[in-house]
Amino acid sequence: MKSVMRIISRYLVSAVGVALILLAVNFVVFFIYMFQLNSIEQVEYPVSQIAEGLTIQNGAYQLSDTTEKIIEGNYQWAMLLDDAGKVIWSLNLPAEIPQKFTVPEVASFSRWYLDDYPVYVWRRPDGLFVLGGRVDSVWKYNIEYQMVVFDKIFIWIPLVLLINTLLAFAIALVFGLRLYHSLKPLAGGIRDMSEKKAVKLSTKGLLGELAAGINKASAHLVEQDIALDKRDNARTKWIAAISHDIRTPLSLVMGYASELESNTELPTAEREQAGIIRRQSQRIKTLVNDLNLASKLEYDKQPLRLSPVSLPGLVRKISADFLNGMMDERYTINVEIDENTQDETITGDEELLTRAVSNLITNSMQHNPKGCVIQINLVKEAPFISLSVIDDGVGFTEEQCRSLNQPTEDTDLPYSGLGLTIVRQIINAHGGKVKFSNRTAGGCEVLLSLPLYLGQANCE
């Protein structure tokens, strides 16, 4: 919804801007035009200059040739009145113009017209110079304002602009709001679509076609989602079914192999071979279990049974179990639990977390058949608890590190077993992060960061 508001406000600003720019352009063009027009008529040949073209030589008035040409080119006639109002010199004076003027007559034509001729006057020491233009060539208007208007010019021009701005803004706002109301459901629809909700917008009105398009896209997405979910479900179920069905035949293989292995009547070589069959079928069992769990975790079909879990207790229990039963002298486990972590519990699925940590220990043992020291550290770094499993063995290859840290969607099968993939899946399902790395001193380090409170990591 924010983006719609932003669109509308930008629209308002641009509408007001357009109005103001148009206003300004109009003003400028108008003034430039006026200025240029006046300069043609008056700046080049102002009446004062023309008046100066008339001089007294040897007691008689003489008009220079250039001035005469100007008068004849741009005007029609000219005359000079003395102080008494009598014409003492004239050029092309029409017959209807009288030879003597009274004061009221002079006062009248000096501002307006003289017998429809537009008239310009200039005061000379010897009288009044009168220049007559062609009839209908000039529209004369006597401008007169109250001084108060000019005093306030710096107030009213901005005021007019301001009122115009406000008006433009108001009009734009009305149109903008209408646009906003028609865009709002569309924006909501797009948002819902991104949240994978089904969208059904009204297709009436100006933006009906857009709404119909969004509806269609949403329907497609929902369909696709259902299809994908169905496929994931089918895949998970398929793997679950296989891993179920393989158990009974595998029981028979494992059972009889184990019986043969412990049958003292058989030669040693045969018993050893039976032992190999037994061990390999146990590997198949692990693989099948891992495959089933990995597929469930991958497609979110493994529900987490959440309860408070004490990680220190969990780490100690797993380590003790390994040391008590499954390990020989080649391997050592050192556990270091930070004092501030002793009392911490997190919300999690105890069995899955146990599986994750056990997988890491098993991984270290599997890749270091000559033995290694496994170090488990537990430190609280609020809002996370960091659990690292470190060994001094052969470490990961670069390729392994990369594929474990950046699993791509359609990744190839993991390099060896699903153990570490499951670790990542379990920790991710708990809202945590996993980092696989090699240590400069040799060996590998797997760092699990688990949020102290589930869901907290997602809120960040």
Added chain:
Amino acid sequence: METIFDCKILIVDDEPELCRMVTDILQREGFRHVLSASNCREARQSLTKDRPDCVILDVTLPDGDGFMLLREMRADSSAPVLFLSARDEDQNRLLGLGLGADDYITKPFLPLELILRLKAVLNRTYFPLEQTGPQERIFYLGETQIDLESGTITRNDGEQITLTAKEFAFIEKLYENTGKIVTIENLCHAAWGDNVYRYENSLMVHIRRLREKIEADPSAPRYLLTVRGLGYKLVGVTKK
């Protein structure tokens, strides 16, 4: 019946080959009466006719499921039941155990595992006393005798010391897991009934007192060893 090998055991599984294998395994181990059924109907007949002492039950059966059968069976029999199932989901295991099954084994399994678990269940049900005979409750750490029956320690010089309740709980737990690491949580659970870590300081105090009673040199223990970060273990246990 004299021993667990006299128990009548009924195997219910729809896979005849598996039934035969389990029967073989059990008979080789020494069980004399092993019966089998391949579906619910046969199982019901056998339950009423043969009255087995223990049932090994598959969950998936052609005419019903093992959970249902267990529920019916519990109406008039308390014979122990072990599930042997291809379903490994936790909810199935918990459902089975919740219905009163004595154990839940997932396929595939090792014969030895099945036998050990079956024997444990039979011993627990029919011969509970034999497991913890009185002679089992007395042991020696070097020259020091520990008697868990009376809760006393008799030293080399004949001096008798009584164990406190907590010390008794710790030494008993450690003795049950001789040679193995017992975590701090497990020891606290044995003594205080919960596994909250804040008892660790108390635990250390009790262990020190216990060492003063059983070790010749408590600061260099030979029998009650600390496993740093994890817990403790009891080693060098002998019986005379």
